Amino acid sequence: MGRKTLSQIKHNPTPQELYDALMESEGWHYKTNPQKYLMRDRSFVAVVYVGDFRAEEAIPLTTANFEMKDNYLWIKDVIVGKTRKLTYREAKLPFVGPRKCFTDLVIEYIDTLKPTQRLYPWSTTKRVYQLPAKYDYKLKDGTEKHRYSVQMVGTKRAWQIVNALLPNYTQHWLRAFGYNFDYDHMQHDIMAVSDKTKADPQSLQPYLRRRYEKYSVR
Numbered sequence: 001m002g003r004k005t006l007s008q009i010k011h012n013p014t015p016q017e018l019y020d021a022l023m024e025s026e027g028w029h030y031k032t033n034p035q036k037y038l039m040r041d042r043s044f045v046a047v048v049y050v051g052d053f054r055a056e057e058a059i060p061l062t063t064a065n066f067e068m069k070d071n072y073l074w075i076k077d078v079i080v081g082k083t084r085k086l087t088y089r090e091a092k093l094p095f096v097g098p099r100k101c102f103t104d105l106v107i108e109y110i111d112t113l114k115p116t117q118r119l120y121p122w123s124t125t126k127r128v129y130q131l132p133a134k135y136d137y138k139l140k141d142g143t144e145k146h147r148y149s150v151q152m153v154g155t156k157r158a159w160q161i162v163n164a165l166l167p168n169y170t171q172h173w174l175r176a177f178g179y180n181f182d183y184d185h186m187q188h189d190i191m192a193v194s195d196k197t198k199a200d201p202q203s204l205q206p207y208l209r210r211r212y213e214k215y216s217v218r
Helices: 015-024 034-051 100-110 154-165 171-184 190-197 201-208
Strands: 066-068 072-079 088-094 126-130 148-152
Touching: 015 034, 015 100, 034 072, 034 088, 034 100, 034 154, 034 171, 072 100, 088 100, 148 154, 154 171
Parallel strands: none
Antiparallel strands: 066 072, 072 088, 126 148
């Protein structure tokens, strides 16, 4: 089977549909402490989905990034992935509404951890990977150049866990589902979603499957 792409999404599941699929899944078959790790893995899916996070943004999180507010669980000082300039963002996991059940999964897991402990202890080491030849490009003088991608080593493990929990989806699809939910609940304003996620409106368009040209770009 080839790589799953956003164009293959035929149905954006409701929060309840996604939650039911997550809770019914056995996930990765761990040999020791399966319930503990299943709790952790489910919380990872919740953070990626509700927070609209890339895997590399969620992996470094510690309990110090989380703060309880009146109506939401605040995730602060999140380092934005895939930006040349160091940029921070935040996310709010709701205590009310259709996605509260995902927030509960995160709180349940955090309650088992120590202060400042990392939630997802996968490698944060970054490596440079050469992309396949189809991504090569030519300079004006005809010289061919390879394209490279800088990725956190632990993202591969994160993708495996998401695929084990939700084999019909991917980590990128979870973010797309999160973007679409935010879009629908922010008065159909792509700029509001862009401000929340610190993502360029044009880059968001494939995830939202709405056209960005109708909005002014700030």
